Amino acid sequence: MSSLVKTSYSHNVASTAMAMCSSFCPQIPNQFRGRPISSFPSRQPFSVPFKAFTSQANIKEDQLPARIGFLGIGIMGFPMAQNLIKAGCDVTVWNRTKSKCEPLISLGAKYKSFPEEVAASCDVTFSMLADPESAVDVACGKHGAANGMSPGKGYVDVSTVDGETSKLIYGRIKATGALSLEAPVSGSKKPAEDGQLIFLTAGDKSLYDTVAPLLDIMGKSRFYLGDIGNGAAMKLVVNMIMGSMMASFSEGLLLSEKVGLDPSVLVEVVSQGAISAPMYSMKGPSMIQSLYPTAFPLKHQQKDLRLALGLAESVSQPTPIAAAANELYKVAKSHGLSDQDFSAVIESLKGKLQQ
Numbered sequence: 001m002s003s004l005v006k007t008s009y010s011h012n013v014a015s016t017a018m019a020m021c022s023s024f025c026p027q028i029p030n031q032f033r034g035r036p037i038s039s040f041p042s043r044q045p046f047s048v049p050f051k052a053f054t055s056q057a058n059i060k061e062d063q064l065p066a067r068i069g070f071l072g073i074g075i076m077g078f079p080m081a082q083n084l085i086k087a088g089c090d091v092t093v094w095n096r097t098k099s100k101c102e103p104l105i106s107l108g109a110k111y112k113s114f115p116e117e118v119a120a121s122c123d124v125t126f127s128m129l130a131d132p133e134s135a136v137d138v139a140c141g142k143h144g145a146a147n148g149m150s151p152g153k154g155y156v157d158v159s160t161v162d163g164e165t166s167k168l169i170y171g172r173i174k175a176t177g178a179l180s181l182e183a184p185v186s187g188s189k190k191p192a193e194d195g196q197l198i199f200l201t202a203g204d205k206s207l208y209d210t211v212a213p214l215l216d217i218m219g220k221s222r223f224y225l226g227d228i229g230n231g232a233a234m235k236l237v238v239n240m241i242m243g244s245m246m247a248s249f250s251e252g253l254l255l256s257e258k259v260g261l262d263p264s265v266l267v268e269v270v271s272q273g274a275i276s277a278p279m280y281s282m283k284g285p286s287m288i289q290s291l292y293p294t295a296f297p298l299k300h301q302q303k304d305l306r307l308a309l310g311l312a313e314s315v316s317q318p319t320p321i322a323a324a325a326n327e328l329y330k331v332a333k334s335h336g337l338s339d340q341d342f343s344a345v346i347e348s349l350k351g352k353l354q355q
């Protein structure tokens, strides 16, 4: 299990921050200028948020990582890119629907018309796309990022996809001589806004080390899980559990109401016991009011269950609870709830939807 242990070492704050920044900064030591990221001296990953490092080590603005690309400016991509910009990074953005980039451009982001142009103009390019199809298209398609990749660059796909998709993207990027990392995130819209995401990474370790300060701007913790595909697998297992939890919670809310209990008291009782979860306390009150403001779109939760069931099938692991939950999300999708929050799955348990 050692590969699942979070990399977190505490040591000299100032010297580590300086060493980690050097690969992107204008202050790159002469002997490393123009050389690929992979040839830079290895750095120790660390667990202290980069924001904290910046103040403790008194690093100047112009020493923050530079030339970062961000592809996919949706619910998650927007706040992630925004946090990089606010931290002082030089960020270039692209989104299929350009208008979503405008607020980031106002904050100082550059814009390019194609993923390949972003990749060509940046040291490291992140992508945050909806699903396997869009992740592959943006990385490997006609004007995809791979066309702009070359030795010395890095590609970090933070979308939630299956391992096979991740391996495909990894192989295409590696064929250009660049480095590649999968880094799906756990945590929703609010954690993305607050820089509190959890990164589940796998692939090129040297790229992981290099982008660690950027992950620490966007997140609160990061796991390096080894071979490409392990990050995707971890994310799908986590979201399989989450999808089933939400379906089960929905049943409980509706049952409590039908037997004459106050569902908001149920939420309170659950929050005080061993099965408490922030998700129940956050989403319960609006679910009781049949309101589902979108943080995690229901269509993405169903996609994750579908991919997790495929993963389970590949190793003959029975997952009957996740399979049943998946059916509920499919019902909700078929009733037009795809773009609502995934907590709208409760609607599929209300008689009116099933008729």
Ligand SMILES: NC(=O)C1=CN([C@@H]2O[C@H](COP(=O)(O)OP(=O)(O)OC[C@H]3O[C@@H](n4cnc5c(N)ncnc54)[C@H](OP(=O)(O)O)[C@@H]3O)[C@@H](O)[C@H]2O)C=CC1
Pocket: 071, 072, 073, 074, 075, 076, 077, 095, 096, 097, 100, 128, 129, 130, 131, 133, 134, 137, 138, 158, 159, 160, 161, 185, 186, 187, 188, 189, 295, 296, 297, 300, 301
């Ligand atoms: N929301 C959440 O709570 C979390 C989501 N995730 C995962 O992160 C990823 C993104 O989620 P989220 O930001 O919520 O989703 P959104 O639906 O808000 O954003 C999806 C992004 O993918 C783009 N996209 C979709 N299809 C295509 C395509 N064919 N070609 C190019 N671009 C495309 C969209 O572009 P356009 O704007 O043009 O539609 C948009 O930028 C998903 O994999 C999701 O499972 C992970 C953790 C939490």
Ligand SMILES: O=CC(=O)O
Pocket: 160, 185, 186, 187, 188, 239, 296
């Ligand atoms: O993928 C969704 C999340 O909340 O994590």
